[in-house]
Amino acid sequence: MVRYNIDYSESGVVVPGPSHEPVNKTMPDKVNDVEEYIRSFPKVDSHYCRSSTKRDYLEPTLNIRMMYRLYNESCGDRGMEPVKENVYRKIFNEKFNLGFHKPSKDMCDSCALYDNLKKADGLTKEHQTARDAHLARKVEAREA
Template sequence: MYKLYLADCAEHTKICLRERFYRHIFNTHFNLSFHTPKKDHCVTCTAYEIANAETRVTLQENYDRHIAFKNRARQEKNSDKIESVKL
């Protein structure tokens, strides 16, 4: 966000604040903070997790397919890592 702020200041020929002060204002005046999420969540998994029992029934098939695809992709990634070490 700070990079966007710098670009906006440059576009409108404004004086930019230092990143430290920018963060201070964001954290204190807006009660927001910056952090890197520990784990990203996709829309499919999140929708299934927050759905009630009735809705989960309709989402179940799509969710199962999604999990199978995710597991297959993880297996492929691991096998690619093993192959790259062998070379």
């Protein structure tokens, strides 16, 4: 075989045939549709960890399987063929830096106090006013 290639080819080197796309490759328009769908979920950035991480967080009630079910229903409503769950999961994990819960250290003292008072039904109007002012300062600081 080596002797044949040397004798019958111009350069003496085996030239590989043309490469082709795999037949089971997911179409780019479907990948783009999945990416747009994942981007449509509201994201919550980290409060204290934002300097050390670029990860965004989704609602803690969500998970990838639930998001896929919602995507599947959305495709059915639009008359589109959905991608398989493993493809959806691969796109989610490889192209997005998303998590499903906020880190436990991500709550400041005033937010923790507010949550504790809310759970214990000890919330007063002053606490609510202080909370609103705190959130306004937080938004202002992020925009600066």
